[in-house]
Amino acid sequence: MRLRNRMKLELLSLPGNVRLARIAVAAFASEVDYNVSDLEEIKVAVSEAVSNAITHGYQQKKDGVISLTATLFTDALEIVVQDHGKGIDDLEQAFEPNSSSDPERMGLGFVFMRSFMDKVDVVSEPGQGTTVKLRKKLPDKVQAET
Amino acid sequence: MGLNLKRLGNIMLIEVCGEFDLSAADYCRQEIDQKIRAEGIKDILFDLEKVAFIDSSGLGVILGRYRKAKENGGRMAISNANPRITKILELSGITRLIPVYPTTSQALRFLGRGVG
Ligand SMILES: Nc1ncnc2c1ncn2[C@@H]1O[C@H](COP(=O)(O)OP(=O)(O)OP(=O)(O)O)[C@@H](O)[C@H]1O
Numbered sequence: 186m187r188l189r190n191r192m193k194l195e196l197l198s199l200p201g202n203v204r205l206a207r208i209a210v211a212a213f214a215s216e217v218d219y220n221v222s223d224l225e226e227i228k229v230a231v232s233e234a235v236s237n238a239i240t241h242g243y244q245q246k247k248d249g250v251i252s253l254t255a256t257l258f259t260d261a262l263e264i265v266v267q268d269h270g271k272g273i274d275d276l277e278q279a280f281e282p283n284s285s286s287d288p289e290r291m292g293l294g295f296v297f298m299r300s301f302m303d304k305v306d307v308v309s310e311p312g313q314g315t316t317v318k319l320r321k322k323l324p325d326k327v328q329a330e331t
Numbered sequence: 332m333g334l335n336l337k338r339l340g341n342i343m344l345i346e347v348c349g350e351f352d353l354s355a356a357d358y359c360r361q362e363i364d365q366k367i368r369a370e371g372i373k374d375i376l377f378d379l380e381k382v383a384f385i386d387s388s389g390l391g392v393i394l395g396r397y398r399k400a401k402e403n404g405g406r407m408a409i410s411n412a413n414p415r416i417t418k419i420l421e422l423s424g425i426t427r428l429i430p431v432y433p434t435t436s437q438a439l440r441f442l443g444r445g446v447g
């Protein structure tokens with residue numbers, strides 16, 4: 186599992202940066218031959234993690250800092266989204282779909298992350314912040330070449 | 332992101348264009364609710380033909396409008412979603428609540444009245 190490439194971005198917690206984050210990661214990941222539907226899934230997963238950092242982590246505060254790191258290993262793409270916001274009290278509950286009490290939300294963020302990526306790890310400390318690590322295997326062909 | 336709101340008889344036709352994510356959600360929600368209130372319309376059709384990207388924030392806007400329409404005795408349908416968007420609609424469970432049609436005319440037929 187050698188390191189191939191890495192990108193690191195720092196974003197303010199502004200809604201417009203959700204788009205920037207997913208496009209940057211998709212551009213970074215296009216170095217390997219993911220197909221269109223893989224790239225689309227990666228974009229949704231990144232959108233979910235960054236949107237959560239903005240809406241839940243920083244609760245719409247506009248001066249929070251979100252760090253986004255994307256790393257290409259020889260066998261996988263790894264994306265880490267970290268905020269220093271509110272944190273999550275109950276991770277089990279956060280993973281439940283439809284757990285949201287907000288009628289405008291379906292509680293789908295983690296559901297999408299988990300169905301579109303091969304692995305999702307969340308580390309969170311109330312009052313300290315949340316780190317979401319997303320992992321997706323590289324397309325088979327690329328793995329064979331490296 | 333662009334938003335087009337058109338009244339077709341008793342139906343509010345909502346066309347969302349571009350990327351339907353967190354940065355579009357609040358604006359869409361406000362514009363749609365205001366127009367629906369002003370026009371006194373109950374039934375809603377979301378035309379997703381021009382949506383290039385959607386995530387849970389966009390889906391939340393659709394779900395929220397569905398819940399409000401239902402409270403007011405209205406109905407809702409979705410039309411014209413491309414295969415990628417359709418896949419996300421299915422995964423989200425929205426398709427179990429809101430009927431999805433391949434074309435706008437089929438959706439309008441479902442919503443029935445008021446196209447004249
Ligand atoms: N970065 C974060 N900081 C604090 N809380 C978070 C964070 N990410 C997720 N959560 C908590 O986990 C819950 C579930 O997140 P998830 O994205 O699955 O659903 P949601 O954001 O509530 O709804 P949706 O994603 O459909 O808009 C959130 O409601 C929130 O309480």
Ligand SMILES: [Mg+2]
Binds near residue numbers: 233236237293295387
């Ligand atoms: Mg979310």
